[in-house]
Structure formats: structure tokens, C-alpha cells
Amino acid sequence: MFGRIFHLLVKEFLQMKRDKSARFRLLVPPVIQMLLFGYAATFEVFNVSTAILDLDRSQESRALTDAFVHSSRFRIAVPAASERDVRDAVERSDVQVGIVIPAGFAELLKKGRTSPVQALVDGTNSNTALIALGYVGQIAGSFGQDYARNLAERTGRALGRPMVSVGLEERYWYNPNLNSRWFFVPGVIGTLALITIVNLTAFAIVREREVGTLEQILVTPLRPVEFIIGKTLPFFLIGLLEVSIVAGFGMAWFHVPFRGNPLVLLLGTCLFLLAALAIGLLISTVCTTQQQAFSSNFFVLNPMFILSGFSFPIPSMPQALQWLTYADPLRYYLVIIRATFLKGVGLDALWPQMLALAAIALGLLTVAVLRFRKSLD
Amino acid sequence: MAGAIVEATGLSKRFGAVMAVDGLSFAVQPGEIFGLVGPDGAGKTTTMRMLAGVMRSDDGSITVDGIDVRAHPEQAKRHVSYMPQRFGLYEDLTVEENIRFYADLFEVPRRLWEERAAAMLTASNMTPFRKRLAGQLSGGMKQKLGLTCSLVHTPRVLLLDEPTTGVDPLSRREFWQILYSLRGEGVAMVISTAYLDEAERCDRLALLHDGRMVHCDTPAGLKAKMPGAMIEVAAAEPRRVRDAVQKLPGVAGVLLIGIGAHIHVDDAGRRLPEIAAALSAAGIATTEIGEVAPSIEDLFVALLENERNAA
Structure with a gap:
């Protein structure tokens, strides 16, 4: 048995050695994707294109305009001369935010009264809109506070409200600067490993089926289970290699800290890769051509990605979808990889995820092997 | 039948509502070329695959050299070789690497298969192409390589499913020469073919129709029945x-x-x-x-x- 698996392995590695483009495909795209994700995937909002209309033309309104201009959050994209200009700019998507300082702005401030400022926000991308609006509020709020304090001092507290405020001391654990790269880089490692391994496994087995070599080697004494082991073991090793390379690259390039025990991550990675191999094997049992495998992979991998909590928070999903996420191995692996990278916790905290991954891997592998045997008939 | 190496009795296979093979019985002697002939859908390939042990029959029994194929497929496979219409070669491996891989799966000792492969490659004029990738061979050469791969473990039963379809006449002749010399060595062969001139070369022929055997006799015997x-x-x-x-x-x-x-x-x-x-x-x-x-x-x-x- 081991002899036959070994001979199959020798053949697999011989084919891999011969396929120069495969080596390129395995190493270069993951690193490029890691770079892309590292730079592009961020929750922070900078340089929101903005139009500011100052109808008051006072010293105060100019000071507020400057506060917007000098923050890195907003970029004045369109000069506006009328409210119509602002509306048009938002409609044409030239700007995402339009700020209108109405006439009489300074007048109200000088009397120590609340002075309204209008903000028009393009809500198409609700997330960016919400965050941008938050920045508008922050900048306007701190401008107001400064002005009130100033006014109170100048007028001997005759005008301007006495300031009472609750001081909130914020401490962000594990990622003190709320660097969203730290959050995304470990997630990218897991997602890339999943995509690579499911694709490699499904394509490799479907290719043997398509070319006729699968049937040919099953008339030899090679057993179906031996075929599965010999065929998937190389991809398991490739998966480990890829996780190491992409993780190492993410740490070296983006300085994401690794605080946990590498062995804990290794255990989680092994369980996760087994689940990914089983998914690839399952897909290969329902497809007879590589083209079918391609579209099946897409339909399986995309929902797994969305339900994993990679970027969309699971607690915000509808209840039914939240239940569905429990079947997603990526969900557990993301917890494991983020926790080992950023929190540095060990098995005492991660055992539920490990157990869930082991159960999913075992279940999927059993179904995959049974289905594979049946698909030979 | 006494002395038979392949014996099929009451072989049946159903695909949904269709009986692909329906109560087929026959026996093949060592050194006999047994032909399966019939229109498309007659059940030739299904029969072959059940004999090869890659498909389970719904009913009936197959023995190869006394081994029950349904019960012990892995043991029976050591004695059997199956060559389908398109032999599954690894196109990114060379001629020699393909032979070696199949020899390894049958656990043939290195000295033995090297000797045997060299002789077979010489016999089929393939020696100059030993280092060539299988994907760069012509159709006829691919089939000859397939035959070499399937013979490298000296099977006692050779199953050939339309092995010469799409092969040029010259390669077909060389192919049949190899089959004749195997017959001389006592190898039993079951062959299905769409070429009726090839059917005439068989020792016995079974005519299949809708999964059932309509006639089974020598070519001369069949002609007498017309x-x-x-x-x-x-x-x-x-x-x-x-x-x-x-x-x-x-x-x-x-x-x-x-x-x-x-x-x-x-x-x-x-x-x-x-x-x-x-x-x-x-x-x-x-x-x-x-x-x-x-x-x-x-x-x-x-x-x-x-x-x-x-x-």
C-alpha cells in the first residue's frame, strides 16, 4: 500500500517539476494578492472628494473650511459657487460629500448659539458615507468646542457655554493603532490557502478523470483510497508551504506581529487544509470536465469567503446566515490565525475552533471519499 | 467451462431504467481472442469495465483465474490488464516514465520491467522515442505505448475496448501482430471492435444487442448460421x-x-x-x-x- 502511494507521489512531483508555470502560479500570484490586499483592503477613509460652499464668507466660515481642507480626510475636488453646484457635483459623482456653510453662520456663533452646517453625503457606498459623515461631525464638533472656549475666554464667560465633558480614555488591545492591515493580512493568508488548495485538488483530480488516466490507474492494484492519499498529499504540503511563504511575506513587508505559538497555528493550518482538500475532492466527484470544476469552485468559494467573517462581521448577519457560517471552515481558521498572530493566545482559548475544524474536516473527508468511490461506477 | 481463465455468468448492469448488460454469460480460454461485437449501446464497454473490476455488476459473477472479481477486485487486477479506446497516458511524462509508473503500480521489479519494456518498445519500433513526452506522440504510437504500459506486468487476461479506433492502418497491423504473439504466449484476450475486418481475426465472436448476447460462435460458425x-x-x-x-x-x-x-x-x-x-x-x-x-x-x-x- 505504502509502496503504491509512494510511486504515485513520485509521479506527482515529477509532473510538478516539469510544469514550470505551475511553480510560478503557486508562488507569485499569492504574494501579489497579499500586496494588493495589504494596501487596498482597509476600512479607513482618506481623501474623500468634497465640495465646500461657503455662503457666509466670514472669518469664522473660512476657519471651518480650513479645518476641513487641512484634515487628511477630505480633498476639495470641486469649487462650488452655489448650492446647485454642490448638488450637481454629488449627482455626477464628482464628489462624495458636499458641505454647505449657510449665510449667517458667524452671526449665530458670535451670539453663542448653535449654528447649523449642512452636509450632503452620497450614500451609495453606505460604509464610506457613514465613516465620512463621522469625520465631518468630528471636525465640526471640535471647531465648535474650540470656538466656544475661545468666546467664553474673550467675553469673560458672558457668552459661550461653560464646558463640561466626560473624558473617555481609549485603549485598543492587540492592535493599539487600529491598523486595519493587521486585521486583513492574517485573513488573506487563510483565504489564499483555501482558494489555492480547493482549486488545485479539484482540477488535478478532474484532469485525471477527463484524460482517462483515473480509470486507467484504477484498473491497477491501486485502491481508490490510495489514489486519494497519493493525489492530495502533495497539495497538503503545497498548502503548508504557501501559508508559510505568504505569512512570512506579510510579516516582513507589512510588519504584522506574530505573538502566538507557531505550533498552534500549524495545527490549525493542518486541520484547515484537510477541510480544503475534502472540498476540492467533493467538487471533483460532481464534475467531469475542468470547466465544470471552474464554475463549481467559484460558487463554493465565494459564499465561503463572504460567510467567513473576513470583512463582513458575522454578528451583523441575519440569524439564518449566522448558522450557516458554522459550517464554513474558513470562519474558524480566520479566528485561529488572527488570534495566533495578534492576540498570541494558545490552545486554551482556541480549542473550540480547533475541534470544530477537526469535525468539519473529518465529516467532509468521509463524504468526499464515499462519493469518490461511488463516482467511479 | 473447463480450463477457462475468464468466466462470466449471468452478468447484469442497470443504468436507471436501461439494462446496459442483461444476463451475459461466456468463458474465455487462455490463448484465445474473444471478440465482442455489436452496435453502439449494445453493452460492450460496460461489460469490459465490469471484467476489469472498475465497475461493479448488479448481478452475476466474474472469475479471473479462479478469483472472484466482485469479492477481491484488487487481487484479480494483478492478472488483468484493461486498455480502453483512449489509453490514459500522462502526456507530460515521457514514454519511459509512463511505462515505469504503470510497472511501479503493479510492483514489478525494476530489472524485470526494464527488460520487458525494452523488448516491447523494439517490437513496436518505439525505441527511438523513449525520451519523448507522451503528449507529442502520434495517435498510433500512443496506443502502442498504452499497450506496452498495460502489458508491462505480464497479465494473463488482456481486455481491449476498441483499441484501434482512429489508429492508422499500419499501426493497426503492428498492433495485431503484438496480439497474435501474446496469443502464442497463452494470454486470453477480450476485444471489442468497430472494425469488422478485425472481428474476423478473432477466434470467437459474441454478438451483443441491447445488453444481451444474440450469438456466440467462431466467425465460420456464425457465417454458417446466416x-x-x-x-x-x-x-x-x-x-x-x-x-x-x-x-x-x-x-x-x-x-x-x-x-x-x-x-x-x-x-x-x-x-x-x-x-x-x-x-x-x-x-x-x-x-x-x-x-x-x-x-x-x-x-x-x-x-x-x-x-x-x-x-
């Missing part, structure tokens, strides 16, 4: 010949061939003048007309027609 006789008409327009004669009394069927038509009649002496008269009445020019010995193709068309009329 009722009536065959008249060959050589003519430029075979279709007009068919239209003119197929409604005549005593004509069972007309088969178009390259040079004209074969007309299956009940009595050659009586029908020959009638057919000649009908053709000249229809104004069809013929270059030759006369009785011929039926070919295997005539035989099967006639036997299947009988079968259909009986049904």
Missing part, C-alpha cells in the same frame, strides 16, 4: 440500387458498401435473375452482379434483422 445468401452488385449509384430492389420478394435487406450494395436474399439462384431484371428495368447500370460469401458485416446486419423481426 440464412439465405448474399448477392453483390457493383454500381455507381448504390442508393438507387437499394431503392429498386429492397421491396422485391425474397429480399431480406440491403447493405450499402463502397463499390455498390450487398443484397441479402433467401435463395441466390432464384433471385439473381429477378434482381438483374429489376435493375435494368429501372435503368440502373451495373458493372458486376453475382453471389458472394457474406462478410462479417453482412452477417451481423442479417442476424440483427432476424432478431428484430423475431421481437
Whole structure:
């Protein structure tokens, strides 16, 4: 048995050695994707294109305009001369935010009264809109506070409200600067490993089926289970290699800290890769051509990605979808990889995820092997 | 049957509502070439795959050298080799690497397979291509390499499913030479073929139709079973010949061939003048007309027609 698996392995590695483009495909795209994700995937909002209309033309309104201009959050994209200009700019998507300082702005401030400022926000991308609006509020709020304090001092507290405020001391654990790269880089490692391994496994087995070599080697004494082991073991090793390379690259390039025990991550990675191999094997049992495998992979991998909590928070999903996420191995692996990278916790905290991954891997592998045997008939 | 190496009894396989193979029984002796012939969908490939142990039969039993294939497929596989229409070669491996891989899976010792592969490559004029990738071989060479791969463990039973379809005539001849020399070594062969000249080379033939065996005999024995006789008409327009004669009394069927038509009649002496008269009445020019010995193709068309009329 081991002899036959070994001979199959020798053949697999011989084919891999011969396929120069495969080596390129395995190493270069993951690193490029890691770079892309590292730079592009961020929750922070900078340089929101903005139009500011100052109808008051006072010293105060100019000071507020400057506060917007000098923050890195907003970029004045369109000069506006009328409210119509602002509306048009938002409609044409030239700007995402339009700020209108109405006439009489300074007048109200000088009397120590609340002075309204209008903000028009393009809500198409609700997330960016919400965050941008938050920045508008922050900048306007701190401008107001400064002005009130100033006014109170100048007028001997005759005008301007006495300031009472609750001081909130914020401490962000594990990622003190709320660097969203730290959050995304470990997630990218897991997602890339999943995509690579499911694709490699499904394509490799479907290719043997398509070319006729699968049937040919099953008339030899090679057993179906031996075929599965010999065929998937190389991809398991490739998966480990890829996780190491992409993780190492993410740490070296983006300085994401690794605080946990590498062995804990290794255990989680092994369980996760087994689940990914089983998914690839399952897909290969329902497809007879590589083209079918391609579209099946897409339909399986995309929902797994969305339900994993990679970027969309699971607690915000509808209840039914939240239940569905429990079947997603990526969900557990993301917890494991983020926790080992950023929190540095060990098995005492991660055992539920490990157990869930082991159960999913075992279940999927059993179904995959049974289905594979049946698909030979 | 005494001394048989392959024995199939009551073999059946159902795909949904269709009986692909229905109660098939036969036995093959060592050193015998046993042909499976029949139209597409007759159950030839399904039978082959069950014999090879890659598909489980729903019913019936198969033994190879006394080993029950259903119960011990892995043991039986050591004695069997299966060569489908398109042998599954690894196109990104060389000729030698392909042979080596199959030899390894059968756990043939290195010295043994190297010796054997060298002899077979020489016999099939493939030695100069040992280091070539299998994907860069011609269709005929691929099949010869497939045969080498499937023989490298010296099987006692060779299953060939339309092995020469799409292979050039020269390679086909070399291919059959190898089969004959295997027969001399006592290898039993089950072969399905779409080429009826190849069917004629088999020791015995089984005619399959809708999964059942209609006839099983030597080619000569089968020909003796054909009722009536065959008249060959050589003519430029075979279709007009068919239209003119197929409604005549005593004509069972007309088969178009390259040079004209074969007309299956009940009595050659009586029908020959009638057919000649009908053709000249229809104004069809013929270059030759006369009785011929039926070919295997005539035989099967006639036997299947009988079968259909009986049904």
C-alpha cells in the first residue's frame, strides 16, 4: 500500500517539476494578492472628494473650511459657487460629500448659539458615507468646542457655554493603532490557502478523470483510497508551504506581529487544509470536465469567503446566515490565525475552533471519499 | 467451462431504467481472442469495465483465474490488464516514465520491467522515442505505448475496448501482430471492435444487442448460421440500387458498401435473375452482379434483422 502511494507521489512531483508555470502560479500570484490586499483592503477613509460652499464668507466660515481642507480626510475636488453646484457635483459623482456653510453662520456663533452646517453625503457606498459623515461631525464638533472656549475666554464667560465633558480614555488591545492591515493580512493568508488548495485538488483530480488516466490507474492494484492519499498529499504540503511563504511575506513587508505559538497555528493550518482538500475532492466527484470544476469552485468559494467573517462581521448577519457560517471552515481558521498572530493566545482559548475544524474536516473527508468511490461506477 | 481463465455468468448492469448488460454469460480460454461485437449501446464497454473490476455488476459473477472479481477486485487486477479506446497516458511524462509508473503500480521489479519494456518498445519500433513526452506522440504510437504500459506486468487476461479506433492502418497491423504473439504466449484476450475486418481475426465472436448476447460462435460458425445468401452488385449509384430492389420478394435487406450494395436474399439462384431484371428495368447500370460469401458485416446486419423481426 505504502509502496503504491509512494510511486504515485513520485509521479506527482515529477509532473510538478516539469510544469514550470505551475511553480510560478503557486508562488507569485499569492504574494501579489497579499500586496494588493495589504494596501487596498482597509476600512479607513482618506481623501474623500468634497465640495465646500461657503455662503457666509466670514472669518469664522473660512476657519471651518480650513479645518476641513487641512484634515487628511477630505480633498476639495470641486469649487462650488452655489448650492446647485454642490448638488450637481454629488449627482455626477464628482464628489462624495458636499458641505454647505449657510449665510449667517458667524452671526449665530458670535451670539453663542448653535449654528447649523449642512452636509450632503452620497450614500451609495453606505460604509464610506457613514465613516465620512463621522469625520465631518468630528471636525465640526471640535471647531465648535474650540470656538466656544475661545468666546467664553474673550467675553469673560458672558457668552459661550461653560464646558463640561466626560473624558473617555481609549485603549485598543492587540492592535493599539487600529491598523486595519493587521486585521486583513492574517485573513488573506487563510483565504489564499483555501482558494489555492480547493482549486488545485479539484482540477488535478478532474484532469485525471477527463484524460482517462483515473480509470486507467484504477484498473491497477491501486485502491481508490490510495489514489486519494497519493493525489492530495502533495497539495497538503503545497498548502503548508504557501501559508508559510505568504505569512512570512506579510510579516516582513507589512510588519504584522506574530505573538502566538507557531505550533498552534500549524495545527490549525493542518486541520484547515484537510477541510480544503475534502472540498476540492467533493467538487471533483460532481464534475467531469475542468470547466465544470471552474464554475463549481467559484460558487463554493465565494459564499465561503463572504460567510467567513473576513470583512463582513458575522454578528451583523441575519440569524439564518449566522448558522450557516458554522459550517464554513474558513470562519474558524480566520479566528485561529488572527488570534495566533495578534492576540498570541494558545490552545486554551482556541480549542473550540480547533475541534470544530477537526469535525468539519473529518465529516467532509468521509463524504468526499464515499462519493469518490461511488463516482467511479 | 473447463480450463477457462475468464468466466462470466449471468452478468447484469442497470443504468436507471436501461439494462446496459442483461444476463451475459461466456468463458474465455487462455490463448484465445474473444471478440465482442455489436452496435453502439449494445453493452460492450460496460461489460469490459465490469471484467476489469472498475465497475461493479448488479448481478452475476466474474472469475479471473479462479478469483472472484466482485469479492477481491484488487487481487484479480494483478492478472488483468484493461486498455480502453483512449489509453490514459500522462502526456507530460515521457514514454519511459509512463511505462515505469504503470510497472511501479503493479510492483514489478525494476530489472524485470526494464527488460520487458525494452523488448516491447523494439517490437513496436518505439525505441527511438523513449525520451519523448507522451503528449507529442502520434495517435498510433500512443496506443502502442498504452499497450506496452498495460502489458508491462505480464497479465494473463488482456481486455481491449476498441483499441484501434482512429489508429492508422499500419499501426493497426503492428498492433495485431503484438496480439497474435501474446496469443502464442497463452494470454486470453477480450476485444471489442468497430472494425469488422478485425472481428474476423478473432477466434470467437459474441454478438451483443441491447445488453444481451444474440450469438456466440467462431466467425465460420456464425457465417454458417446466416440464412439465405448474399448477392453483390457493383454500381455507381448504390442508393438507387437499394431503392429498386429492397421491396422485391425474397429480399431480406440491403447493405450499402463502397463499390455498390450487398443484397441479402433467401435463395441466390432464384433471385439473381429477378434482381438483374429489376435493375435494368429501372435503368440502373451495373458493372458486376453475382453471389458472394457474406462478410462479417453482412452477417451481423442479417442476424440483427432476424432478431428484430423475431421481437
